[in-house]
Amino acid sequence: MQVAQSKAIPREPTRPLGVARPRWGERAIVAVLFLCGLLSVATTIAIVLSLLQPVLDFFAEVSPGEFFGSRDWAPLFNPPSFGVLPLLVGTLVTTFWALVICIPFGLGAAIYLSEYASDRVRRRVKPILEVLAGIPTVVYGFFALTFVSPLLQDVWFFSDRKPDLFNALAAGLVMGVMILPTVASLSEDAMSAVPQGLRAGAFALGSTKLQVSTRVVVPAAISGIVASFVLAISRGVGETMIVLIAAGNNPNFTFDPTQPVQTMTAFIGATGIGDVPQGSIGYKTIFAVGATLFAITLFINVVAIRLVRRFREVYE
Amino acid sequence: MSTTSASRYAITKDAAGKERAGDRLKARVFQALLFFSLALGIITLAVLLIQVLMEGWPRLNMDLLTNFPSRRPANAGAQSAIFGTLWLMGIVIATSLPLGFGAAIYLEEYADPKRWYNRLIELNIQNLAAVPSIVYGILGLAFLARGPFGLGRTLLAGGLTLTLLVLPIVIIAGREAIRAVPNSIRQASFALGATKWQTVSRQVLPAAIPGMATGAILGLSRAIGETAPLILLGALTFVTFNPDGLTSQFTALPIQIFNWISRPQAEFKVLAAAAIVVLLVVLLAMNSVAIWLRNRYYNRPW
Numbered sequence: 001m002q003v004a005q006s007k008a009i010p011r012e013p014t015r016p017l018g019v020a021r022p023r024w025g026e027r028a029i030v031a032v033l034f035l036c037g038l039l040s041v042a043t044t045i046a047i048v049l050s051l052l053q054p055v056l057d058f059f060a061e062v063s064p065g066e067f068f069g070s071r072d073w074a075p076l077f078n079p080p081s082f083g084v085l086p087l088l089v090g091t092l093v094t095t096f097w098a099l100v101i102c103i104p105f106g107l108g109a110a111i112y113l114s115e116y117a118s119d120r121v122r123r124r125v126k127p128i129l130e131v132l133a134g135i136p137t138v139v140y141g142f143f144a145l146t147f148v149s150p151l152l153q154d155v156w157f158f159s160d161r162k163p164d165l166f167n168a169l170a171a172g173l174v175m176g177v178m179i180l181p182t183v184a185s186l187s188e189d190a191m192s193a194v195p196q197g198l199r200a201g202a203f204a205l206g207s208t209k210l211q212v213s214t215r216v217v218v219p220a221a222i223s224g225i226v227a228s229f230v231l232a233i234s235r236g237v238g239e240t241m242i243v244l245i246a247a248g249n250n251p252n253f254t255f256d257p258t259q260p261v262q263t264m265t266a267f268i269g270a271t272g273i274g275d276v277p278q279g280s281i282g283y284k285t286i287f288a289v290g291a292t293l294f295a296i297t298l299f300i301n302v303v304a305i306r307l308v309r310r311f312r313e314v315y316e
Numbered sequence: 317m318s319t320t321s322a323s324r325y326a327i328t329k330d331a332a333g334k335e336r337a338g339d340r341l342k343a344r345v346f347q348a349l350l351f352f353s354l355a356l357g358i359i360t361l362a363v364l365l366i367q368v369l370m371e372g373w374p375r376l377n378m379d380l381l382t383n384f385p386s387r388r389p390a391n392a393g394a395q396s397a398i399f400g401t402l403w404l405m406g407i408v409i410a411t412s413l414p415l416g417f418g419a420a421i422y423l424e425e426y427a428d429p430k431r432w433y434n435r436l437i438e439l440n441i442q443n444l445a446a447v448p449s450i451v452y453g454i455l456g457l458a459f460l461a462r463g464p465f466g467l468g469r470t471l472l473a474g475g476l477t478l479t480l481l482v483l484p485i486v487i488i489a490g491r492e493a494i495r496a497v498p499n500s501i502r503q504a505s506f507a508l509g510a511t512k513w514q515t516v517s518r519q520v521l522p523a524a525i526p527g528m529a530t531g532a533i534l535g536l537s538r539a540i541g542e543t544a545p546l547i548l549l550g551a552l553t554f555v556t557f558n559p560d561g562l563t564s565q566f567t568a569l570p571i572q573i574f575n576w577i578s579r580p581q582a583e584f585k586v587l588a589a590a591a592i593v594v595l596l597v598v599l600l601a602m603n604s605v606a607i608w609l610r611n612r613y614y615n616r617p618w
Contacts, residue, residue, distance in 0.1 A: 026513050030426050036418030037427070040440045040487070043480050047451060050458035101356075108353025116347060117354075125354060127607045132361045134534075134603055136541025138570045139592050142577050143364050146371065146585060177360045184357070210343045231446060238448025240544035245577055265450050265544070272453065272548035278462060286548075290454045294447070301446040305439065 051294060054287035061281065067288065073251035073262075075285045082285070084292060086251040090261035094172040094243050095236035097257055101176025102232050106183025107218075107225065113184065114191035115213045126185075133181035141245030144174035149246060156258075163258035166248030172257065175242050179235045183228045190224020191217050227307035234300040238293065240265040264293045368596070372589030380590050384556040385572065389583035394591050397572035399558040400471070401540060404568055407475025408482060408539045413532055416483050420490030420528075425516050445484035452481045453548030461549055469550045472562040477545050482535040489531020493524040526613035533606040537599050543570040569595050 059067070062082045070083025109129075113122055149163070149170035156162045163169060194217050202216045218225065248260020249270050262270070268286050276283045383393025419441075427434040456477030460467050467473040497520050505515040521528075546568055554575075555567040567575075569591060576588035 023511060026511055029513050030422070033418045033422035033426060036415050037422045037434075037437045039415060040419065040437055040444055040483065043444060043455070043483070044440050046459050047447070047455050050455050050463065054458070105353040105356050108350045109357065112347075112350035112354050116350060125358070127603075128358055128361065130607070131600065131603055132357050134537055134541070134599060135361075135364070136543065136570055136595060136599070138541070138543045138574050138577070139364070139368070139596065142573070142588060142592060143367065145577065146589075147363070147367050177357060180357050184354075208339060208343055210346050213346075234446050234448075238446075238450065240448065240450045241574065244544075245574070265448060268450050268454070269544055269547050272457070272550070287454065287458070290451060294451050297446065297448055297451075298443065301443050304446070305442050 047294065051287055051291040054284050055291045058281075058284040058288040061284070062288075071253045073267075076282055080281065082288075084264075084289065086253040087262055087264045087267050087289060088292075089253055089255065090168065090243075090247065090251070091237055091263040091265070093168045093255055093257055093261055094175060094239075094247060094263055095233060097169055097172025098175035098179055098236040098239075099229075099232060101173055102179040102183050102236075103229055105176075106180045106228070106232070107187055109180070109184040110187035110191060110225075111213050111218070114188045115209065115217060129181040129184060132177070133185075135178070137178065137239060137241035138245070140174050140178050141171075141242045144170045144242055144246035148174055159258075161258070164248065164260050166246060166250070166260040167258050168247050168261045169257035171243045171245075171247040172236075174246070175236055175239055178239070178242065179232045182235060183232050186228035186231065187221070187225045190221035190228070193224070194220040223307045227304045230300055230304040230307060234297050234304065237300065238265060238297050240269050244269040264289050268293070365596070368589050368592050372586060372591070372593045375586050375590035376593060380587070380594065385554055385567070385575075386556075389581060389587055392576075392584075392587055394569060394572050394594070396555045396558050397567045397569045397591070398594075400555070400566040400568045401570075403471050403559050403564075403566065404475045404478060405536065405540065407472065407562070408478050408536060409532075411476065412479040412482050412486050412535060412539075415479070416486030416532075416535070417490045417528060419483075419487045420494060421516060421521075423487070424491050424494040425512070425520065441484050441487050445488060448544075449481055449542055450544040450548065452477055453545030455480065456545055457548045457550075468563070469565060470563045471559050471566045474546055474549050474566060474568070475562075477549060478539040478542060481542060481545060482539045485535040485538060486531055489534060490524075490528050493527025493531060494520060496527060497523045526609050530606045530610050533602050533609075537602045537606075540599060540602075541570055541595065543574055546571050547574070 067082050067084050069085070070081060071085050072081035072083045073086045074081045113125065117125065145166075149165055149167060152167070152170055153162045153165070198216055198220055199212055202212045207216070243263045244266040247263065247266060249262045249266055250260040251262040251267070252259055254261065267289055271282055271286050276286065379391075380393050381398065382395055383391055384396050385394070386392040419437075423434070423438065427437070429435065429438075456473060459465060460473040460476055461469055465473075467476075501519050501523060502515055505519045510518070555565060559566045573588050573591045573595065576584040576591065579585075
């Protein structure tokens with residue numbers, strides 16, 4: 001380093017000029033900090049390793065054809081049945097209803113915050129959204145079960161049969177509200193990054209605010225917005241407590257949201273409550289379903305990260 | 317803003333100067349829909365808070381804080397759960413802050429982003445931030461409670477699992493705080509002959525502390541409310557003693573809430589609501605501190 005060099009010149013001509021005294025303390029600090037960073041890689045490796053062996057054990061007993069093909073999920077029954085499809089469908093249904101809430105309303109809130117709201121409103125509202133995002137999911141689960149689900153039963157007019165107290169719809173809708181702040185804040189970030197010149201240009205051509213918002217700002221920010229949607233899917237697929245509490249824990253191959261269902265996460269949670277003996281088939285199913293869940297969310301996350309990166313390249 | 321007046325002009329007049337009522341109506345409806353989108357979240361939050369408060373009101377008393385869990389709802393309290401949560405917080409603070417901020421310093425101050433291993437670390441952190449919390453529970457079960465570490469169903473296993481869970485949040489927040497420190501401060505420090513670490517530890521970190529504190533609080537509040545991974549770790553839900561060390565068995569507030577929710581008797585639902593109020597009060601207090609810190613230091617002159 002240049003600093004050490006200038007100090008060394010007058011008194012110690014023993015070392016060739018231009019070579020700094022090695023600073024071992026500094027190097028040790030960098031090494032320690034690097035290890036902190038490396039811990040994240042170690043975590044991922046540990047996740048994969050901890051899933052791998054039990055999954056291999058599981059598929060030694062259950063054929064992949066049955067796991068991904070059968071419509072029956074009853075791992076603890078006799079005879080057992082290991083079709084993961086009902087859990088996948090349960091995840092699909094609850095996530096779908098979450099998206100029905102969080103995508104339109106999250107995007108709407110983002111457009112309002114980015115294009116319409118005054119600075120004062122923005123400063124007041126954003127902390128509220130953060131509080132909403134910070135509410136523990138067990139609380140949302142309680143809310144879904146004791147408020148939203150009875151409310152749905154009271155106001156149900158779509159069919160004669162009222163929804164069960166435990167149903168996919170209530171869990172999904174509440175999950176949507178839980179994810180809404182994520183969509184709103186990520187989409188708003190993307191829209192704020194759209195250069196002011198684009199808006200000014202559109203206004204100069206006589207566009208209304210509505211036209212500028214929907215035909216200039218949203219298209220320009222689209223990859224960031226889509227990334228927020230993709231991340232919302234990942235959150236919905238991975239959410240555990242709301243569905244564990246409110247969706248009914250009934251591995252049911254149905255797309256009817258008024259029925260109780262069980263998601264992949266809820267199965268893992270429900271099976272993990274008891275003390276599952278290591279090596280038992282119940283223990284292995286946790287890992288088989290967990291690995292499926294991890295693979296799905298990993299795929300979704302990589303798509304989202306790529307989209308965010310593309311959107312960053314455009315405006316930075 | 318200049319754009320506002322321009323748009324108002326464009327809405328009311330077309331080229332011929334005539335009012336276009338249809339357009340104006342459309343604009344009004346659109347804006348109303350946007351406003352409703354924003355309001356939906358806020359209304360839900362308000363309804364949720366009111367509902368929980370009303371439901372839990374009969375049991376919001378000192379018994380809730382001082383009694384231990386019981387099979388009889390009238391006597392049940394959450395003392396052991398509250399102490400379990402406090403212990404977990406201690407473990408998470410002691411481990412996630414040094415590790416998370418260490419990684420943040422490395423990535424912002426030292427790492428060369430062109431190196432593949434640094435890019436790998438970064439990609440990893442982004443992905444880990446979005447891994448479902450229950451997967452961390454599986455990791456904790458297989459790696460910490462059993463397997464290589466074999467810690468059993470102890471506070472330490474629970475706390476370390478939560479640490480892994482919140483690390484990405486702490487790292488990302490720490491990086492943002494460090495990035496916000498202007499480069500001129502670093503250059504001034506170098507110009508005075510400081511080494512890299514002297515610059516980082518005595519100039520950059522003190523300047524980044526409010527932002528890092530905000531990130532730490534956010535990570536911690538995530539850890540307080542997290543339930544799913546602890547369920548998998550078998551955090552016992554019927555613990556009638558306070559933890560007395562890192563290897564003690566434990567329960568935590570969200571676990572206790574979940575346990576009460578899943579009981580059939582209505583009295584336990586009331587207890588659950590009351591415990592939720594306690595949890596939310598703690599979280600809202602932490603959130604307010606985080607927001608206050610951020611607003612206070614957001615626009616400071618460097």
